[in-house]
Amino acid sequence: MQNAPELAIVGGGIVGLICALGLIDRGINVRVYEQAGGLRENGAGLAFTRNAVECLKLVSPLASEALKSVQTPTGDTTQPNDHLTWVDGFNQHDQNDPMFEPALFKLFVGANGFEGCHRAHLLEALWKRLPQGTVVFGKKLQTIHDDLHSDRVLLHFVDGSIAQANAVIGCDGIKSRTRALLLGPDHPASKPQYTHKLSYRALIPMEKAIAALGAQKALDQCMHIGPNRHLLHFPVADQKLLNVVAFNSDCDPWVDENGRLIAPATRQEVVDAFKDWNKPVRTITEMFPEVGEKWAVFDSYEHPVPFYSKGRVCLAGDSAHAAAPHHGAGAGAGVEDVLCLITAIDKALMLATPKTALTNAFSIYDGMRYERTQWLVESSHEVCEMYELDHPLTKGDMGKCKDEIEARSHKIWYFDYEEMLSQTLSAVDKLLGQ
Ligand code: FAD
Structure with a gap:
């Protein structure tokens, strides 16, 4: 104009x-x-x-x-309601089925609630x-x-x-x-400021993810929680890729002379960070690229x-x-x-x-x-x-955790x-x- x-x-x-x-x-x-x-x-x-x-x-x-x-859509498109699933990614739940992870809780987000x-x-x-x-x-x-x-x-x-x-x-x-x-x-x-969290991301070909995790888990939007770390995944790119973000804790300061928030990382770092976690989580970390990058998480909290x-x-x-x-x-x-x-x-x-x-x-x-x-x-x-599992309000109480996370998520989703x-x-x- x-x-x-x-x-x-x-x-x-x-x-x-x-x-x-x-x-x-x-x-x-x-x-x-x-x-x-x-x-x-x-x-x-x-x-x-x-x-x-x-x-x-x-x-x-x-x-x-x-x-x-x-x-x-990041969830299962065959379902009328899309949901986010939180699972205990740390403990092994069934000796006969090491890939089994029961849902701790689910939050329903409506039809195709998230788009990736x-x-x-x-x-x-x-x-x-x-x-x-x-x-x-x-x-x-x-x-x-x-x-x-x-x-x-x-x-x-x-x-x-x-x-x-x-x-x-x-x-x-x-x-x-x-x-x-x-x-x-x-x-x-x-x-x-540095939050002392490092995130490692990967985009894994969906065929590979389904072969390793099964279709139900690979096509779901899933948050694996546990002490000091957590790992989230959901499908993107017309469900051809599984997007994974793994968060690890870091006690050290973030030092980069050029002010960058990204540094080279190896698969081994992610595998080592989650080595004590359950089989599904370890399987996901093993699919990370051999050489990649890590992002230092900063915020203004x-x-x-x-x-x-x-x-x-x-x-x-x-x-x-x-x-x-x-x-x-x-x-x-x-x-x-x-x-x-x-x-x-x-x-x-x-x-x-x-x-x-x-x-x-x-x-x-x-x-x-x-x-x-x-x-x-x-x-x-x-x-x-x-x-x-470290917040004073909720600690390891999954009922309280669900209530808090649901209330906060709804404040975001239903604005x-x-x-x-x-x-x-x-x-x-x-x-x-x-
Ligand atoms: P940016 O995307 O950072 O863009 C800033 C731009 O400004 C850049 O292109 C940069 O080069 C340019 N720039 C910087 N300085 C200058 C300068 N001096 N002069 C000129 N140009 C400059 N959000 C969601 O909603 N959903 C998610 O699923 C989600 N997942 C995330 C996962 C991770 C691991 C992370 C780290 C973040 C995630 N976020 C998510 C947050 C989201 O990525 C950011 O909120 C979003 O990218 C912010 O966009 P922006 O355009 O404000 O900033």
């Missing part, structure tokens, strides 16, 4: 690209500045709750179509649906100048180039530079980000609320953020000049999203302790996004309407 305001999005990850599609749908010009030289995602799976899928439809039909083109995809496939599908040139690669943000006397905000990149926009949305992930600029480099929340917007700069997705992945809901929360943010921006631009509209829309978005997403950071940290939208629109009206 000519003369329409232009927004700069820092970071071309999942949340940044979804946000770009949503803004373009509303006639707003967008540029995404991504530090990498091209699309960059790791070879791991990602699952969206039904709620996040519904929010995505409202953000942008194109973004929703992109997800549809790569997603697979390969992260790299989703990122590419989103990118393909953006107008050519929307994403500018090789642009690592260094500084932002939000001079209140000017109509434009300036973005300075590490390569010395400068861009300008009416406002900036920082979707630059867990180590967000935008967050550090908003809070100041010495603020404890400007950097995420210890030092919560105090606010998500200042002037014409705001944060969305992991840059605002870096949650450990134990609820599997970080990206979903990012989609909710985008829906709230673009709704506020769209409405505000109808009522005020871009500068006033964007500043107010950002502040309303901050107020609407803060509590829920900070709760997600806290709860993601706490459910990990529950899976590992009333329509209410969020209605409150967002009222807040914009109240602030900027006649």
Whole structure:
């Protein structure tokens, strides 16, 4: 749209690209500045709750179509109700059938309650649906100048180039530079903290997984819990791959001189970590690739980000609320953020000049999203302790564990996004309407 305001999005990850599609749908010009030289995602799976899928439809039909083109229901598609199953992955349950693991509890999530995809496939599908040139690669943000006397905000990149926009949305992930600029480099929340958990991921060909585990287990979405560790798996890529994430505890600090959160890892490390666990878990770890990678899990639990917007700069997705992945809901929360943010921006631009509209829309978005997403950071940290039988509320009591996990999961899955939208629109009206 000519003369329409232009927004700069820092970071071309999942949340940044979804946000770009949503803004373009509303006639707003967008540029995404991504530090990498091209699309960059790791070879791991990602699952969206039904709620996040519904929010995505409202953000942008194109973004929703992109997800549809790569997603697979993560549970058994022959069942009318999809469920997540928690099993005791530590103890051996039947000497005659070492692969037997009785369910500790199940949570029903409705028909195709979770949709899984390969992260790299989703990122590419989103990118393909953006107008050519929307994403500018090789642009690592260094500084932002939000001079209140000017109509434009300036973005300075590490390569010395400068861009300008009416406002900036920082979707630059867990180590967000935008967050550090908003809070100041010495603020404890400007950097995420190591949770002393390492995650090892694998995508195992489904034929191999079925041969080793049986179809019922391989096609199910299953969380194996036990002391100090846990392991989750679900099918992705049209049920052709089994996505596995194994979490191990680590007493040491995470040291990487280049600030990376990923390091090389071997299958043997995962096998050794779970060597005392039961046969099904050991069988899964033995299918990991001989050489792979491990991810250090960081979050902002210890030092919560105090606010998500200042002037014409705001944060969305992991840059605002870096949650450990134990609820599997970080990206979903990012989609909710985008829906709230673009709704506020769209409405505000109808009522005020871009500068006033964007500043107010950002502040309303901050107020609407803060509590829920900070709760997600806290709860993601706490459910990990529950899976590992170490949370003071639940310890090894499976009844209490189920109640807690169910209540927390339902808060995520059954979020009333329509209410969020209605409150967002009222807040914009109240602030900027006649
Ligand atoms: P990112 O995906 O991290 O993207 C940030 C982008 O910004 C990157 O492309 C980066 O290169 C770029 N960038 C960074 N700094 C700069 C800079 N200075 N200048 C320019 N560009 C920059 N969530 C779910 O909803 N469901 C799941 O099943 C799930 N499983 C998970 C499993 C694991 C093991 C982990 C670790 C996380 C999981 N999550 C899940 C969480 C989810 O991965 C994140 O919430 C999501 O990827 C956040 O997206 P984002 O776009 O905010 O950040």
